[in-house]
Amino acid sequence: MNNNFVKGSWQEILDWAQNKSINMLHYCTGCGAIELPPTMTSRYDMSRFGIGPAATPRQADLLLVTGYLSTKTLRRLIYTYEQMQAPKFVVGFGSCTINGGMYWDSYNTIKQLDKYLPVEMYIAGCMPRPEAILDGLLKLKKMINNGEADGYQRYQDNLEFYHQNQEAVLGEVQRTQ
Amino acid sequence: MIDLIYKIGHFLLITVFATALGLLFMGIARKIIARIQKRYGPPVYQPYLDVLKLFGKDAITHGFIFDFGAVMALGGVIATLFFIPLGSWQLYSMEGTVLLVIYLLAVASLGMAMGTVGSGNPQASIGISRALTQMLGYELPFLVILFSLIFRYQTSSIWGLMQAQAGSFLNWNLFAYPMMALVAFVVLIGMMGKKPFDAMIAPSEIGSGPVVESGGKYLGMLLLQKSITIIIELALYVNLFLGGADNIFSFSFKMLIVWILATMFGSLFPRFRIEDGVKFFWKWPLGIAILQALYIII
Numbered sequence: 440m441n442n443n444f445v446k447g448s449w450q451e452i453l454d455w456a457q458n459k460s461i462n463m464l465h466y467c468t469g470c471g472a473i474e475l476p477p478t479m480t481s482r483y484d485m486s487r488f489g490i491g492p493a494a495t496p497r498q499a500d501l502l503l504v505t506g507y508l509s510t511k512t513l514r515r516l517i518y519t520y521e522q523m524q525a526p527k528f529v530v531g532f533g534s535c536t537i538n539g540g541m542y543w544d545s546y547n548t549i550k551q552l553d554k555y556l557p558v559e560m561y562i563a564g565c566m567p568r569p570e571a572i573l574d575g576l577l578k579l580k581k582m583i584n585n586g587e588a589d590g591y592q593r594y595q596d597n598l599e600f601y602h603q604n605q606e607a608v609l610g611e612v613q614r615t616q
Numbered sequence: 617m618i619d620l621i622y623k624i625g626h627f628l629l630i631t632v633f634a635t636a637l638g639l640l641f642m643g644i645a646r647k648i649i650a651r652i653q654k655r656y657g658p659p660v661y662q663p664y665l666d667v668l669k670l671f672g673k674d675a676i677t678h679g680f681i682f683d684f685g686a687v688m689a690l691g692g693v694i695a696t697l698f699f700i701p702l703g704s705w706q707l708y709s710m711e712g713t714v715l716l717v718i719y720l721l722a723v724a725s726l727g728m729a730m731g732t733v734g735s736g737n738p739q740a741s742i743g744i745s746r747a748l749t750q751m752l753g754y755e756l757p758f759l760v761i762l763f764s765l766i767f768r769y770q771t772s773s774i775w776g777l778m779q780a781q782a783g784s785f786l787n788w789n790l791f792a793y794p795m796m797a798l799v800a801f802v803v804l805i806g807m808m809g810k811k812p813f814d815a816m817i818a819p820s821e822i823g824s825g826p827v828v829e830s831g832g833k834y835l836g837m838l839l840l841q842k843s844i845t846i847i848i849e850l851a852l853y854v855n856l857f858l859g860g861a862d863n864i865f866s867f868s869f870k871m872l873i874v875w876i877l878a879t880m881f882g883s884l885f886p887r888f889r890i891e892d893g894v895k896f897f898w899k900w901p902l903g904i905a906i907l908q909a910l911y912i913i914i
Contacts, residue, residue: 453672460665484655486646489662494824497831500673524832525674 458584461490464499469506471532471566478569496522507535507542508549510608520556527591531561554604557590634697638843639663645879652883670836678735685731686837692724693844700851701775703867709775714762728826735829743825746890747816753894754806757901761796764909778860788859796908797857799901807849810882815890850874
């Protein structure tokens with residue numbers, strides 16, 4: 440039994456555990472926040488899939504960006520993302536994170552979240568209903584289980600690209616590490 | 617030599633058992649709360665998956681004090697565990713274990729406090745100061761209860777207090793001194809930080825308090841610490857008021873009953889503010905405990 444095999448199988452076990460237990464930090468700036476309480480509470484109950492809310496970025500695995508991002512909130516979002524611990528995933532939520540949505544020609548919102556943070560998947564809609572959110576999160580679980588959700592590695596590999604894009608809109612960004 | 621190996625094996629067995637049982641209890645509590653809220657709820661084994669996931673994650677340290685605080689919190693509860701009889705499992709029995717357990721539980725809290733100092737997060741400091749304030753609140757009625765029990769049975773070992781209730785179930789302190797058992801139940805809810813008295817963790821207010829900066833492996837360690845703490849506090853209650861048990865299965869069953877009741881009470885109430893919580897502890901539980909103590913002494 441060689442070392443790589445052991446490492447790979449252990450990683451598979453961790454991926455499996457990760458897909459069964461996801462703590463979600465919902466970054467509620469946009470109107471998408473209003474769709475999350477029914478998803479979490481009695482009607483749709485996402486906790487039966489092992490997805491629950493997290494109190495702080497340090498404890499979270501999943502960053503839900505619920506709606507439009509002004510350049511001011513993008514800075515906080517980047518700080519939040521960088522505080523999270525390594526297997527971490529970003530889900531863009533609603534059409535605002537895909538192409539700007541109804542804020543397409545606004546002067547102070549960003550249009551494509553993917554240029555600033557590595558997004559695993561988008562949930563389309565304006566706003567997506569709780570069924571759509573659950574469907575999206577179940578797909579994310581499948582991706583994590585298969586080891587396809589590797590956003591945090593993409594962020595490390597293409598750090599230059601992301602930093603450049605971030606600094607293009609924000610000016611200076613405070614880096615902790 | 618054989619004796620030493622036997623003792624170490626016993627240590628490990630008790631630690632692993634208490635951790636596993638505590639995590640199971642946490643899963644059961646999540647399921648019960650879900651059913652009360654008309655939800656389906658996560659599976660009962662969810663806390664095991666959480667721990668596995670957390671130990672697989674990266675973790676960022678905030679320096680030596682932060683690491684040491686987490687280790688001290690976990691070590692404090694494991695040390696406490698060895699002085700508590702779990703059914704017939706009893707490692708050390710001597711006079712004064714009741715007071716020793718109270719002291720050692722404080723070690724775990726102080727470990728958490730050190731960890732928060734190391735992290736330097738203001739919300740964590742608020743959380744731990746609330747936790748220690750609340751400790752001041754519930755320990756006073758609890759100590760009054762303990763001293764009146766010690767006075768009544770003339771022994772200060774948990775084992776002795778448990779043996780004193782042997783025989784019929786009518787000898788249990790739950791039936792002999794029901795008011796005291798009620799006060800101790802309220803104190804137990806406060807100790808475990810359940811709903812009316814959860815101002816120290818308050819996730820929506822101060823971002824889960826003492827554990828606000830702990831992610832990944834640190835959070836996993838603190839989850840294990842919490843599971844053992846639950847077992848210690850439930851075992852203390854079962855030993856003092858439900859007459860203990862002569863084997864681990866009926867003991868676990870009694871702990872489960874107390875845990876389910878505490879969870880149900882916890883899911884009914886909103887949260888006390890910290891000063892109101894302490895005022896509550898010093899008004900009703902302390903008053904009733906003192907009355908009961910006077911009744912026992914006179």
